[in-house]
Amino acid sequence: MHYECVIAALADPTRRSILEGLRGREASVAEIAAPLPVSRPAVSQHLRVLSDAGLLDVRRDGTRRLYRLSPRGISDLRAWLDTMWSDALQSFAAEAEARHTAKTRRGNASKTKDTPE
């Protein structure tokens, strides 16, 4: 997954609207553009960015091009969010372990100091 492309694709509110409008259905450029306050050429451009980012699949049906959400793109996004949290928790656990070790060492040191030989 090219995250830079995905970031770019998702940064635009119109493109997010397009993705949401496509959930559970396939649609042509005309159908996608109908509820949107932007021109069809602009919608086509947005569709290209989304397709290049791997978020949309496209197929030809006669003269029309039909777009739908890419299952691959969606599962990549899920995986990406998952990775973010598992990385963050690993980092947290490493710091917690360092604190635990420091505490144990301090504990041992003071025990040694306090205990008369």
Added chain:
Amino acid sequence: MTSLDLRPLPVRHSVDVRLPPSEAFDLFTREIGVWWPKGDRRPGTTLEMERRRGGRLTERRADGTRFEWGRIAAWEPNRRFVLTWTREAEEDHEELPIAVTFARTSTGTCVTVSYELAASALPRASAAVMQTWRGALAAAHRHAMQTVAVCV
């Protein structure tokens, strides 16, 4: 045509640490700027959490400016808090609530991060997180514009 799974997806990540819940909670919240992966933010920035309900999680830049990552929607010291990941300065402002719980175990604490995510919410949720990581939205858009040129 492969069908797309649109069921809400419960996401859970857990980790066991050898600290009691109070210390794990303190480390997680008070010192989030210490342990949060450095790769996710700009150099010279730090993260700070206002530890109370309604408090903010903010990224503070070297020049003193702040950027909000999220807000605390629920605050139960040493047990649990809920963070809503926000994007300020966005019209279609959307929130992704993330619960973090601290459960006592025989060896310390089990810390669990959980949230529910519908496939339909993924683009927004991902955009929120990605844009947060990129810093201010304006910067994200600028970056996006440059990146589009590279990707297309």
